[in-house]
Amino acid sequence: MSDQSHPEAWQRELKRSFTRVEDLLTHLELDPHRLALAADTSRDFPLLVPRGFVARMEKGNPQDPLLLQVLPLQAENERAPGFFRDPLGERAAVRGTGLLRKYRGRWLVLTTGACAVHCRYCFRRHFAYERFSLHRREFDEAIASLRRDPDPGEVILSGGDPLMLEDDWLAEILGRMGELPGVRRIRLHTRLPIVLPERITPRLCRLLAAGTRPKVLVVQANHPREISPAVRGGLAALRQPGITLLNQSVLLRSVNDSSATLAALSEALIEADVLPYYLHQLDPVEGAAHFAVPDERARTLMGELRACLPGYLVPRLVREVAGADCKVPLA
Ligand SMILES: *Cc1c(COP(=O)(O)O)cnc(C)c1O
Ligand code: SF4
Numbered sequence: 001m002s003d004q005s006h007p008e009a010w011q012r013e014l015k016r017s018f019t020r021v022e023d024l025l026t027h028l029e030l031d032p033h034r035l036a037l038a039a040d041t042s043r044d045f046p047l048l049v050p051r052g053f054v055a056r057m058e059k060g061n062p063q064d065p066l067l068l069q070v071l072p073l074q075a076e077n078e079r080a081p082g083f084f085r086d087p088l089g090e091r092a093a094v095r096g097t098g099l100l101r102k103y104r105g106r107w108l109v110l111t112t113g114a115c116a117v118h119c120r121y122c123f124r125r126h127f128a129y130e131r132f133s134l135h136r137r138e139f140d141e142a143i144a145s146l147r148r149d150p151d152p153g154e155v156i157l158s159g160g161d162p163l164m165l166e167d168d169w170l171a172e173i174l175g176r177m178g179e180l181p182g183v184r185r186i187r188l189h190t191r192l193p194i195v196l197p198e199r200i201t202p203r204l205c206r207l208l209a210a211g212t213r214p215k216v217l218v219v220q221a222n223h224p225r226e227i228s229p230a231v232r233g234g235l236a237a238l239r240q241p242g243i244t245l246l247n248q249s250v251l252l253r254s255v256n257d258s259s260a261t262l263a264a265l266s267e268a269l270i271e272a273d274v275l276p277y278y279l280h281q282l283d284p285v286e287g288a289a290h291f292a293v294p295d296e297r298a299r300t301l302m303g304e305l306r307a308c309l310p311g312y313l314v315p316r317l318v319r320e321v322a323g324a325d326c327k328v329p330l331a
Contacts, residue, residue, distance in 0.1 A: 085285070280319070
């Protein structure tokens with residue numbers, strides 16, 4: 001049990017995260033005057049990056065692929081045609097507190113608006129998560145909605161990041177949802193095992209392993225250097241009780257838009273017992289246009305990957321299309 005006065009080690013680590021651009025740049029020995037930084041990002045979607053993730057960045061390199069994922073640049077303030085605040089029309093899919101029915105056979109549960117890192121390309125950067133997240137006081141109601149569905153299939157805990165929840169609350173959600181008739185699996189979409197491996201405690205592994213329904217954990221690493229020894233350790237602990245581990249990446253200009261980088265990522269993942277699942281084309285969210293990679297280039301990269309990797313290490317290139325009941329494959 002943790003509370004404000006007795007935070008767990010991972011919560012203390014999270015509190016030590018960088019939240020000021022100046023501090024991050026000083027730490028990385030970068031001159032802020034030589035970077036085109038965003039003037040004011042502090043209100044909407046401020047810098048947030050744990051120290052352990054920063055430790056994997058190369059000092060003195062303004063083009064570091066890990067840094068580019070988290071550093072608010074001037075380019076974010078530029079408007080680009082075809083990029084919107086709610087590109088996926090998520091508001092239209094809201095069914096009740098915390099529940100989204102976007103895909104057949106799968107319920108999406110927005111467990112929290114919080115993340116341990118603020119990824120500048122994130123499609124939910126403008127989404128009013130807190131307003132739609134699952135709250136304790138409405139938990140019974142959410143369970144009742146799932147119970148009314150004769151065939152709920154898979155429950156996907158998303159957010160934000162579901163591993164930001166405290167253990168007891170997460171255990172309660174997993175426990176009650178895992179007992180519902182017709183729930184075959186529980187899946188979690190989380191970036192914490194990558195950006196804050198301290199979160200993977202023995203207690204978390206035990207509570208994820210509890211219950212009879214299979215668990216699938218989908219992490220998000222975009223570059224091979226994100227898979228540090230500490231990350232590998234956490235992933236190994238998750239694999240031990242039999243949790244299936246998959247990875248999804250976002251294809252990002254200047255971060256991972258080369259077949260050598262993507263191939264190295266797949267190799268680093270399988271070494272950590274994680275299978276590459278999706279490579280997402282960027283969602284056209286306002287402020288992220290500078291990360292976009294043209295479809296033609298993305299298809300070329302996939303061809304190069306197929307030529308050098310075994311099939312099971314080639315992720316599926318997909319795009320999410322508003323209103324579609326599955327991801328659209330591009331190659
Ligand atoms: C795509 C997506 C899903 C469902 O994806 P699958 O195709 O079933 O893997 C769930 N949650 C989020 C956030 C997604 O983007
Ligand atoms: S961790 Fe996931 S939800 Fe959170 S900002 Fe990054 S991409 Fe978005």
